[in-house]
Amino acid sequence: MRVLVVGGGGREHALVWKIAQSPLVDRIWCAPGNAGIAELAECVPMADTEIMRLRRFARENRIDLTVVGPEAPLVQGIVDAFSTAGLKVFGPVQQAAKIEGSKVFAKQLMQRHSIPTAEFRTFTTPDRAKAYLEMLGQRQDGPVPIVVKADGLAGGKAVIVCDDLEEAAEAVERIMVRKDYGEAGRQIVIESCLEGEEASMIALTDGQTIAVMPSSQDHKPVGDGDTGPNTGGMGAYSPAPVIDDRLATQIEREILVQTVHALNREEKPYHGVLYAGIMVTDDGPKVLEFNCRMGDPETQPLLMRLNSDIVPILLATMDGELEETDIEWDPRPTLCVVMASEGYPIEYKTGYPIEGLDEAAQMEDVMVFHAGTKIDEDTGRLVTAGGRVLGVTARGDTIEGARRRAYEAVEKIDFEGAHWRTDIGSKAINRLSDAEEG
Numbered sequence: 539m540r541v542l543v544v545g546g547g548g549r550e551h552a553l554v555w556k557i558a559q560s561p562l563v564d565r566i567w568c569a570p571g572n573a574g575i576a577e578l579a580e581c582v583p584m585a586d587t588e589i590m591r592l593r594r595f596a597r598e599n600r601i602d603l604t605v606v607g608p609e610a611p612l613v614q615g616i617v618d619a620f621s622t623a624g625l626k627v628f629g630p631v632q633q634a635a636k637i638e639g640s641k642v643f644a645k646q647l648m649q650r651h652s653i654p655t656a657e658f659r660t661f662t663t664p665d666r667a668k669a670y671l672e673m674l675g676q677r678q679d680g681p682v683p684i685v686v687k688a689d690g691l692a693g694g695k696a697v698i699v700c701d702d703l704e705e706a707a708e709a710v711e712r713i714m715v716r717k718d719y720g721e722a723g724r725q726i727v728i729e730s731c732l733e734g735e736e737a738s739m740i741a742l743t744d745g746q747t748i749a750v751m752p753s754s755q756d757h758k759p760v761g762d763g764d765t766g767p768n769t770g771g772m773g774a775y776s777p778a779p780v781i782d783d784r785l786a787t788q789i790e791r792e793i794l795v796q797t798v799h800a801l802n803r804e805e806k807p808y809h810g811v812l813y814a815g816i817m818v819t820d821d822g823p824k825v826l827e828f829n830c831r832m833g834d835p836e837t838q839p840l841l842m843r844l845n846s847d848i849v850p851i852l853l854a855t856m857d858g859e860l861e862e863t864d865i866e867w868d869p870r871p872t873l874c875v876v877m878a879s880e881g882y883p884i885e886y887k888t889g890y891p892i893e894g895l896d897e898a899a900q901m902e903d904v905m906v907f908h909a910g911t912k913i914d915e916d917t918g919r920l921v922t923a924g925g926r927v928l929g930v931t932a933r934g935d936t937i938e939g940a941r942r943r944a945y946e947a948v949e950k951i952d953f954e955g956a957h958w959r960t961d962i963g964s965k966a967i968n969r970l971s972d973a974e975e976g
């Protein structure tokens with residue numbers, strides 16, 4: 539088979555790495571890819587949202603299967619465009635990808651089908667939104683903190699957790715009046731703030747059968763102890779002990795199955811990856827968000843645990859044959875530490891040489907997935923090319939073991955201004971040691 543992977547981050551490196559192991563695959567291309575991916579696939583210099591160019595490329599190169607990593611092309615209809623041309627492509631169609639592309643749509647879908655999520659209201663004008671906030675201010679039990687979210691895609695940035703109603707009004711102003719996030723802010727969701735621990739449950743679905751992957755947990759804030767601004771994710775591990783077997787079953791039954799059924803009933807059948815961002819509250823699991831694709835960096839530790847060939851799994855998901863497909867996971871935990879550029883996620887410089895990678899990559903049970911890297915054309919050296927640079931991922935017999943090994947590998951790698959969180963996996967390790975003591 540000839541496979542094209544769309545995207546160029548750590549998630550796509552992990553996908554290409556797994557796809558390259560399949561005996562079914564002869565040749566892999568990746569658009570746009572990165573320096574790590576280039577060792578396994580031929581990189582094609584096209585952005586992930588250049589849908590018509592990508593389609594032409596897939597036709598001309600007789601691609602048998604296209605796998606789409608990021609949300610933007612899915613939300614823009616890449617699956618529809620490829621399918622119309624008779625090209626096989628993994629991911630949900632545009633109407634179904636709305637579950638990530640429009641928070642208003644996702645929240646209303648959950649409301650219509652009683653899927654547990656934070657209470658909310660949606661607004662199409664700033665005046666109405668502000669009037670609502672004023673009304674809340676007059677109530678004794680005014681619900682603060684409160685969360686203001688732009689409807690559309692904004693790389694996770696347009697979700698503002700506000701400590702008081704003034705801050706919330708300022709968030710409305712930024713999103714709807716100043717249009718800081720452009721068209722994404724034409725509508726907003728204002729919702730109550732959930733308390734608890736976050737985790738991700740990611741599933742494959744062919745529209746009928748749901749195959750839930752092991753749980754995982756991301757670390758969104760840039761700093762240790764969950765401080766500082768949110769990022770795309772500074773690290774992840776799998777499994778997440780906050781989701782025990784009972785809770786996993788509950789999330790599958792009450793959230794994932796319900797959502798797939800809801801989409802079917804609303805004539806938006808879903809094929810692909812459905813990612814539920816969950817807050818584990820005292821009142822049970824609640825949906826923070828849905829994504830229409832694998833997580834980044836959750837994919838890196840998850841795919842390192844996947845023992846099965848990924849290609850038949852992707853094909854079965856597209857062909858409605860997931861029920862007959864065995865998916866085997868390694869029970870051993872994995873953990874990924876993201877090494878980022880200085881200043882990320884606000885402002886950062888790129889082009890710095892990366893050292894020590896070979897030594898780290900040679901370690902047993904370690905995979906260094908590239909995110910923002912490239913080969914400098916003038917010097918031929920590997921250099922940084924993005925905010926998130928590397929996802930150093932390791933396996934261990936325990937989460938603690940995986941963490942030790944991942945940080946050992948991180949210590950071998952160096953580039954100017956490199957920074958990373960030093961507490962990836964701490965919540966899991968504390969939870970497990972509390973449980974042992976208790």
Ligand code: AMP
Nearest residue numbers: 656685694697729730731732815826827
């Ligand atoms: P989202 O893109 O909707 O998942 O939001 C990004 C991040 O904002 C989440 O991962 C949470 O950390 C936080 N967040 C979003 N909605 C809420 C909420 N209702 N309560 C608390 N935190 C939230």
Ligand code: GLY
Nearest residue numbers: 756771833834835
């Ligand atoms: N790591 C969070 C996400 O992929 O949305």
